[in-house]
Amino acid sequence: MKRGIFITVEGTDGSGKTTQIKLMSEYLKEKGFQVIVTREPGGTEIGEKIRSVILDPENTRMGENTELMLYAACRAQLVSEVIKPELEKGNIIICDRFIDSSYAYQGAGRGIDLNLVTDINRVALDGITPDITFFFDISPKVALLRRVAATGADRIEKEEMDFHMRVYSGYKKLATLYPERIKSVESTRCMDEIFNELKEYLDEILE
DSSP, X not given: OOOOEEEEEEOOTTSSHHHHHHHHHHHHHHXXXXXXXEESSOSSHHHHHHHHHHHOTTOTTOOHHHHHHHHHHHHHHHIIIIIHHHHHTTOEEEEESOHHHIIIIIIIITOOOHHHHHHHHHHHHTTOOOSEEEEXXXXXXXXXXXXXXXXXXXXXXXXXXXXXXXXXXXXXXXXXXXXXXXXXXXXTSOHHHHHHHHHHHHHHHHO
């Protein structure tokens, strides 16, 4: 059986990821594919419990390495329980955030050595790499205002803007380093313009 396709979506909260993930899922289902949509942190019963700990605004004393390892633990569960089995079935998975988030948030944002981020996540990934990653490129100053106005802020979103700008710069660097996999999508445009660009990428990878 042919291996499925693993699509990840990255970017600041408020960048429009949720809307476009829904549109991509519907588009692919209309083409006859089995599509599983999941997220990080979370995506499994265990992962959602870890998510609640990571994002709880009251957990202000959480250490940087603790945060890194909690994300990796959540990822390990998602890979073993959802991603790997579904890819083996030949299905398409769309994941809201994956390993690039750790490089951007814990690496660039927190200043943790990227080699350590890689080492901690090696077991969690179990050899899994996204086939394509969409980076929703929008300034955190714009995206976070949207997000916080709509839902309030979690522990990560409550960080100072300098932190979010470092994360954004981390994402931009990743997109430069891995242009074949990471596609930057300018996300200040209207919903239809963004989706039309995503469809072109999807059609290409499906060929």
